[in-house]
Amino acid sequence: MGSFTTKDGITAAVDALNTAMRALEEAPAGADEAIARRNLRLEATKLAISLGDPNEDVWPRIFQVNLSVAIEIVTNLGLWDAFAGGATVTLMGVVERSGADEMMIIRIMQQLTAAGILADMPGPGYRVTSVGRPYLDQTHRAFNSFVLQEVIPSVCAMPRTLAERGYKSPTSDSGTPFKWANGEELWTFLGSHPQRAQNMVMGMKSLNTGSLAGDAYPFGEELAKLDIKADEVAIVDIAGGQGHIMDEVHKLNPQLKGRIIVQDLPSTFEAVPGPPKGVEFMPYDMFTPQPVKDAHVYYYRHILHDWNDTDASRLLQQLVPVLRAQPWSKLLIVDMVLPDVNVGMLEAGDNAEP
């Protein structure tokens, strides 16, 4: 149709890829290497996109949500565990187990083979690939379920809800696109639906890499410098969910002295059996004054991106009197920092959470 990227355009994309590869080769190990690897992937993605037929690519782009839907159906069928250890699951095995139409299963599985999550095997059957292996872990499935069930419906409503509001950014007064679509905010909705909160709580374990990993900050090394006594509060993890990061910090640093407190909404704590060993739960609304006045570290992980600037500043202000009274306390904020340009899909998605 004459809309292919020109050969010059592809050459430019290959040049950009090679430049990014050289930057990766020269990057020292650690954060610089991670950034260089991410940039290389972005350039590789641009190259791959430039090779497609732009008209033909309109269709698969529209149907991207099919993939989350197929992952959810395979979860509902209880199939993921059957792929453990690299096992092949036969098509007929799935049909018999589910009572589904063979053609329906073929169509669902095709979504996953096309995305490289499953590989077609002779038989016919399916085997999980390295890309699909994360779904053998319940936390990734839970995050898929949470986003598909709770978030995507309000994303789908956004062409309407944004138009109704003149394409204005959400504010504390207007509420978020989730509220526009559902009449109340996500966190209060989950508070009155603890069963539904379980996927959110479990799904938060799904993102635990790079700068968001529990070991991204050297808690052991840094807190050892502070001479913390056993009865003092070492860390308060504000809105820390089920305490999974503090669990990791505790396990990685068993020598760490002092209490570790995780604060969150009561509904979040109701969605889990109890705090991990060595961690205490404290129900707390982070928009109210911080009740723990003497902790060595106050920690927010993956929180600020959920709120507009006014709310983010309102929740941080709850700590100001505490930090003024004891300036030796540390405030640690772990979140994604978005570049102005060349934003990847992960950051773009997280930044658009309604």
Ligand SMILES: C[S@@+](CC[C@H](N)C(=O)[O-])C[C@H]1O[C@@H](n2cnc3c(N)ncnc32)[C@H](O)[C@@H]1O
């Ligand atoms: C994106 S999750 C992050 C959880 C955890 N910090 C992590 O990194 O996995 C957001 C958390 O904020 C909590 N939250 C939402 N509103 C809150 C509030 N007003 N006070 C305290 N926690 C809140 C939710 O219950 C949820 O656990």
